[in-house]
Structures are given as C-alpha cells and as structure tokens.
Amino acid sequence: MTGNVPAVRGDVVDVLAGLALFADLGRPQLESVAHTFEEEMFTEGQRILRQGLAGSNFYVILDGEAAVRVDGRDLATLGRGDFFGEVSVLLGETPTADVVATRSMRCLVLPGAEVEPFLVSHPRVLFRMLQAEARRLRATIQWQS
Amino acid sequence: MAELGERPFPPGDYPVVILGSGPGGLQMSYSLSRLGVRHALLSQDDLPGGMFRRFPFFQRLITWSKPYAPFDRKAREYEWYDWNSLLAEDDEHRALVPEFMDGTSYFPSRAEMERGLETFAERAGVRVRSGCKWEATRSDGDGLVVETSDGEYRCRALVVAVGMTEPWKPDIPGIEHVPHYVDIDPAEAYADRRVFVIGKRNSGFEIADGLLPWARQIVLGSPRPTKLSIVLASVAAARARYMQPYEDHALGGGTFVIDAAIEGIERTGDGFRVSCTGTTVPGEFLFEADRVIAATGFGTPLGDLPDLGVATFYQGRLPAQTPYWESSTAPGIYFAGSITQGSIGLKKYGRPGASASVHGFRYNARVLAEHLARRGFGVPVERPRLQESDVVPLLLAEMTRGPELWHQQAYLAHVVTFDPADGILDEGIQPLAHFVDVGGPDAVAVTVETDDHNEIHPAVYRRRGGSIEEHRLEGNLLHDFETAEHRAQLRGLLQGYVG
Numbered sequence: 001m002t003g004n005v006p007a008v009r010g011d012v013v014d015v016l017a018g019l020a021l022f023a024d025l026g027r028p029q030l031e032s033v034a035h036t037f038e039e040e041m042f043t044e045g046q047r048i049l050r051q052g053l054a055g056s057n058f059y060v061i062l063d064g065e066a067a068v069r070v071d072g073r074d075l076a077t078l079g080r081g082d083f084f085g086e087v088s089v090l091l092g093e094t095p096t097a098d099v100v101a102t103r104s105m106r107c108l109v110l111p112g113a114e115v116e117p118f119l120v121s122h123p124r125v126l127f128r129m130l131q132a133e134a135r136r137l138r139a140t141i142q143w144q145s
Numbered sequence: 146m147a148e149l150g151e152r153p154f155p156p157g158d159y160p161v162v163i164l165g166s167g168p169g170g171l172q173m174s175y176s177l178s179r180l181g182v183r184h185a186l187l188s189q190d191d192l193p194g195g196m197f198r199r200f201p202f203f204q205r206l207i208t209w210s211k212p213y214a215p216f217d218r219k220a221r222e223y224e225w226y227d228w229n230s231l232l233a234e235d236d237e238h239r240a241l242v243p244e245f246m247d248g249t250s251y252f253p254s255r256a257e258m259e260r261g262l263e264t265f266a267e268r269a270g271v272r273v274r275s276g277c278k279w280e281a282t283r284s285d286g287d288g289l290v291v292e293t294s295d296g297e298y299r300c301r302a303l304v305v306a307v308g309m310t311e312p313w314k315p316d317i318p319g320i321e322h323v324p325h326y327v328d329i330d331p332a333e334a335y336a337d338r339r340v341f342v343i344g345k346r347n348s349g350f351e352i353a354d355g356l357l358p359w360a361r362q363i364v365l366g367s368p369r370p371t372k373l374s375i376v377l378a379s380v381a382a383a384r385a386r387y388m389q390p391y392e393d394h395a396l397g398g399g400t401f402v403i404d405a406a407i408e409g410i411e412r413t414g415d416g417f418r419v420s421c422t423g424t425t426v427p428g429e430f431l432f433e434a435d436r437v438i439a440a441t442g443f444g445t446p447l448g449d450l451p452d453l454g455v456a457t458f459y460q461g462r463l464p465a466q467t468p469y470w471e472s473s474t475a476p477g478i479y480f481a482g483s484i485t486q487g488s489i490g491l492k493k494y495g496r497p498g499a500s501a502s503v504h505g506f507r508y509n510a511r512v513l514a515e516h517l518a519r520r521g522f523g524v525p526v527e528r529p530r531l532q533e534s535d536v537v538p539l540l541l542a543e544m545t546r547g548p549e550l551w552h553q554q555a556y557l558a559h560v561v562t563f564d565p566a567d568g569i570l571d572e573g574i575q576p577l578a579h580f581v582d583v584g585g586p587d588a589v590a591v592t593v594e595t596d597d598h599n600e601i602h603p604a605v606y607r608r609r610g611g612s613i614e615e616h617r618l619e620g621n622l623l624h625d626f627e628t629a630e631h632r633a634q635l636r637g638l639l640q641g642y643v644g
Contacts, residue, residue, distance in 0.1 A: 011460070028368070031406040032424035035369035040489055041458035041465040043473040047582050053615050055493030055555070055596065094615075104474075106458060111495020113597035121425075 012039065012108070015062050019081040021132070024124035036118065037108035042066075042101040049085055049099035056095050058085045058115045064105025069098040077102070086129065089115045153272040154185035156296030160522055162187065164291070165306035166273045167195020168262055169482020172231050172507045173304055174271050176514030179234060180524055185298055186271070187291075189278040193271070194262045195308050195482070197255060202329060203355035204255045207347060207386045208502055210243045211251050216546075218243060224548035228504035229253055231265050232511055238269040252386060279307075282449055289453075289477055302521055304513070305450070305464075306481035309443040309501075313462060317343070319410030323417070323437040326352065335359045341419050341432055343407055344440035345371045350387035352440055353400065357389060364401045364432055365390065368424045371402060378599040380499050405430060410437055445484050453478070463487035468576035469516050470509060479517070485509045490556040490578045494597045498556030508549045508557055512574055531569040533643040536561055537635050539571065540591045544603040544618070544626040549574045550593045558590035558606065563642045581606060581613050589639060603631070605638055 012034045016022045022030060037060070042048055048066065049056055060083045068076040068084070075097065078084060088095045089112040110118060119126040161177060163170050166188035174186040192198065201207070206229065214226035218240040224232065229242040242253050242261035253261070266273065278294040282303070291298040312325040324330075326348045332355055339362045342349045346367075353363050371391065372382035383391075393400040405421035419432040444462035451457060454475040456465045464480060465473040466488035472478040480487065486500040488509075499505025518524035531539065543550060543559040550559060560572040564586040572588070580590045590606040594617075602620035606613055616638055618631055636643065 028406045028422035028424055028427075032368040032404070035367065039459050040492075041456065041473075043456070043465060046473075050491070050581060050613075052613070053491070053493075053581065054617070055491075055495075055594070057492060057495050104456065109492070109495075111492075111597075113495060 012062065016108075019060065021060060021081065021083060021125060021128050023128065025122070029122070033122075034108075036114075037110050040107050040109050042105045042107065044101055044103055046101045047098055048101060048105075048107070049088075049095045049097065051096060051098045052094050054094050055112065056085055056088050057112050058089050058110045059083060059099075060108045062106040062108060064101060064107075065103040066099050066105055067102050069100050070096070083129070083132070085112075086115065086133075088112075152274055152276075154187065154274040154277075154298075156293070156298055158299045159183060159185045160300065161185075161302045161304060161517065162289075162291050162298045162300040163304045163306055163481070164188070164279050165195065165308060165482060166190055166193040166266075166275070167197070167306060167308050167482055168231060168503050169308065169484070169506055169510055170195070170273075170304075170306035171262060171266055171271050172510040173306055173481040173514060174273075175231065175233065175238075175265075175269055176511045177517070178271070180514055180518040180526065182514070182518050182522055182524060185274065185300075187274050187277040187279065187293060187298070189276065189294075191275050192263060193266045193273055193275075194259045196310055197258045197262060199255075200327070201255060201351055202326065203332075203351055205250065206252050206255065206258055207351070207384050208504055209251045210240075210246060210253055212243045212246060212248070221548065222546045225546070225551050228502070228552070229258055230261060231503075232507050233265070233269055235269075238265060241265050241268075279448060282453060284453060287477075302477055302479060302517055304479045304481050305447070305484065306510075307446055307484070309445050309462070309483045309486075311444040311446045313444040313460075314439050314441050317407050317410060319412075319417075320439055322412055323410060323439050326438065326440045329438050332356060332359050335436060337361050338435040339416075339433065340364070341366065341417070341434035341437045342440050343367060343437065344442070345369070345383065345402060346440070346442070347383055347387060348442070349440035350383050350390060352438055353390035354387040357393070357400070362399050362401075363390060364403060364419075364434070365394075366403045366405050366407060366419070366421055366432075368404060368406045370404050370425055378595050378601075379496050380502065380505075381497050403430070445487075450475070450478060458487070468579040468582070470513050479513060481510045481513060482506055488576075488578075490576065491581070493555040493594055496555065496595060498553045500553070500556070504552045505556075508553055508574065512557065512576065515573070526573075528573070529571045531561065531571050533569065536569060536589075536639060536643045537632060538627075540589070540605075540635060541627045541631055544591050544593060544631075545624065547593075550591070554601075555592055555594040555604070558592040560588055560590045562586050562588040569642070577606070580608070584608075584611050587642070589642075605635065607638055 016030045066078045067074040161184035163186045208228040210229045211226040216222040219236045233239045245257045245260045281292040336359045340360045342365045374382040374384045390400045394402040404425040408420045411418045416435045417437045421430045455472045456474040470480045519526045549557045558577040560575045588608045594604045603618040605616040
C-alpha cells in the first residue's frame, strides 16, 4: 500500500548531514531531501548505472562502494558521499559508463527529471556539486598532463 | 478450498513453502500448481484475502476494474482494464472482481475485492492451511525449516508473501500518542474536529478524503511536496482517486496541504499541538488539533529472516531482492506480493514498477513461479518455437496489448531468443533488469515505457554478441504500435534474425 519507497528521517538525515554535498543545509531541509530522494540498496556485482541505456537517475552514496566501469575496465572507485549519474541527467544523454556496486551499497536516488528543479531550489547544493565537479576536472587535467 | 475439518498441507517436506494468503500468496500458489510444482500454502488468517479483509479503511480501492472494456472479460488483453483480479488460465477463474461489482463505481469496494479473492481461491482450488502461524525460520543444509504453530515444514524454496502489513511510524517525538492509519476510529468520531494527518501519500489522502464530510478542518503535513500521479504519469505517486482534499486546498477551502518536517507532537488536554518546520516555505508552524493520525506507511513483518542473512533497506522495511525476487543475500528465500517492490528494476525515468499493487505483483508471482519451476525444480516450461515471420507481429502485438508490459512498464519485458542451437524461441515474460544485466544468446526484449515528458512509447532491447543496445520506437496517440512504421522499424532492428 505504500507505492514506492521514499527515504525517511532518522538515520538517513544523520548520514546526509555528514556529506559534503549537503553540508550547508539545516535539519528541516535535510529532512526534505531525505523525503524527496528515494532509498535503494544494491548488492555486490549489481549494476546501478548502465552504459548506453536512457532514462537514468542521479545517485548519492550513503554507504558502500562502487566502480565506474567502461567496457569492463574499472576507471574509478566511488564511496560514501560521492554522487554519480549527474552528467547524463544534466546533458540529457545516456551514461557513458556503468556504475557497479563492488560492496553492498545504499544510495539515495532522484529521478533525472527532478534534478534540475531540485538544484535550482537548493543553490547551496548546486554550489557544492560544482565544487566537486571542479575537483574531478582538475584531477583529470592533472592526470593527463 | 479444503472441506471443513480437513486442513491441507500438514507439516512435512515440500519443495516450496509459501507464507501468506493475500493476493500475492494466492497468485503464487495458483501459478505453481499450474506448473505442477508441489508446495504448501500457509496462513495465520482464517480466510484468504490478506490486507483486503480490512483495508482500505474507507472501503473502496484505489485501483480500478473497468466492467466494460474494448476486450472481452475473459481475454488476456482485458487484464489491462482490470487491475484487481488475479491471473488464471481457465475462463471461469479469470476477471472475477468485476463479476461482483455492483455498478456504482469502477473502483471495487473492499468487500467486492475480498469476495473476488475468496471466489478465486474456491473456484481455482487454491488450498490454504489457515490458522497456521509462522513462528521461526532456520537453515538446514541446502534447505530451510519453517517453524509454525502446527509444526515444522522443510523446503528448498521459501516464498514470503506476508505483505507490507506492519504499521510503521517515524521517530517523531510524541508520535506514540497518536494512532496509526490502521487504528483510526470510525469517521463519525471525527465530526466537527480539527484533524492533523501526518503523511501525504495515498493512505494520508484516503483518510482526508473520507473525513471531508466529517472533520471541521484537515491539515495534511509531511516534508516532501505531494507528488500527483496525474502530473507525473506514475502509479507510485498519490493517485487521483483521493485528490478531492488537494483540490479543496488548492481552491482555498478548509483543507491544508503543507510541506513541513514534523518536529514533535504534544498532548494538550483533549487535543494535540503539532510543531512543524516548513520545507518549501521556511518558517515555524504550530497546529492545534483535536486528533492526529499517522498515515506514515507500513513495513514488512520479516520475523527472523534478517538473522538468516536477509538484507533490508528503507529502514528495515523491505528486503533487498534480485530481479527474480530472491533475497539478494540469502539464497532460497523469495518474495511475492507487495514486498516485491523491494526488487527495484531499472527504474527508468525515475519510475518504479507497479509491484506495490495487485496489478503489478500478480505478474511478478507468475514469472517467479515459472523461474522456480524451470531453474529450481527442472520442470519444463513451454517455450514455443517461432518461425521468422512470427517474430515481428508477436512483439508488436505484445507492445500494443500485452498487459504485463503495460502494468509493469520498463520492469517486465517480452523476450525472444535467437540461438543457433535452439532456433527462435518465445521466452515469454522476464524481468527487464535480468535481461539487460545477465548475458545469454542473441535475443530481443520489448517493453513499454513512459519517458520524462510523460510520453508512452515502446522500447526494444537487443542483445547481440553479449552487448545490449536500447532502441526507442515512436509513441502513438492511440497507443497503436502495430503501424507500418513500427513494423518497418522493428524489422530493421532484427535484421539478420528475421527475414
């Protein structure tokens, strides 16, 4: 009778409070985030993001670990507080990589269509996301140079 | 059903044990029986029907059964119009809920639904060992032992179909003083009262809708803005059926729908004070209410299954599951009924399947029964061999009228394999997540999807040399996917497999 499964207050709010992405939000806003996103769990080996498939979503890792995998090759490791799926959502394109759980993983997920209104209504989260993207870009440039 | 005094399924060894006699357990038992898989169906209840013996509280369902539809009631295609009846092969067992509807609504009453489920069990011969309480579970070699009030049952596969039936409340200070949805009083007890409903999902709106003729004022509060099914084109959002309180709110009536975190509930003499912090509109709010109701959802009564390694999420309320509804972490333990919403699928465009409701999970149960029969017990399940010329018409017809694909969009798919050794085989309905994530011979899977612009369209997933490619076919105003354009497009995608 519950329909789908929204995340709920309590431990999720506490975890969110400790993540850089949401560090500027007060408790009521964190609670709203916890109810806006939905919680999903993935076990080791399970694909979360699928290279080339449309309609993907935006994920924030609450705990656990995942690999960013392209054509079977692991390019990066993601862990607690990391987010993924934003590039394909923002650009309206299919993901260019798989994201596969390498350990049991709990995530918050936001449907792709809700990412823009969410970020626009939470500018501090948008700013934190931009900072994270800048760090990723810098790391890529440093790696290439 | 068994004759009075004759209780089926005495304790002992069974290949499969099913727990629960709600629609999920009944469908699972029926489907296993048709495949010849011996099993025991156990329930602590006296009669089948599960939650529908008591809820919805205001006695009419949220899902429709349309008595007059473009297809005959006994046709498979009619299932798209009848969201409540269980699935059956024989005409006399099909589409039973509309048979009992009195014509006053196309949403069956709770009693009509209950009668439909009971009649299904009677006519189809689904036997239940009632009054048999599940008490504990343990592993035993390569099987499981289910301890019940009647004795021990050993099985290789346990199917838990006990529903999301356990009232659940969040940890709001003072919430222990207010009743959960399941414990509310008859509507007349709310006459001329100010009522605060915690929760803005279907059960919250159901209560508000039922109390509109009684309550003096109704406030619905929760942190997240209301998601409406008619806006999002999703069955996971609040359904239109109960939206009168929302219209009352939108037009400035005596109902308020607020986005706020509920900080605490205090007793104040005969009433309550509810303190909230706004989420979409900042600010502190205090509401004086005569009655407060927690419409805060349900959890799954999993008993000791977590001790056997069943991992859960959503604050322990749902077990994590594979695409075939097996515990992700405890092999041999499967789920049926509304619990199967814990197998999330691809969730394309943010939309989950319809596994929380009968119209979705009835198909999950049938697919699981075939999976268990084939993989677990070596029972051959028919896979019709197709001629090349059959494939495109079959798949276009499935996209257009296949009830599984419409009810479980982007969750279940119709699959055809092209194996050089076996030829072209109609594999029937499979979970889409299984198809895209598990390898196999060259194959095609088709489903129906609704995109982020709410457009419904068919989607084709082609597996060739182990790689999956997705192809979107065009939508159609009248959902006719059997046009010449669709035929040409699908034929092009299957070039090399069909002539």
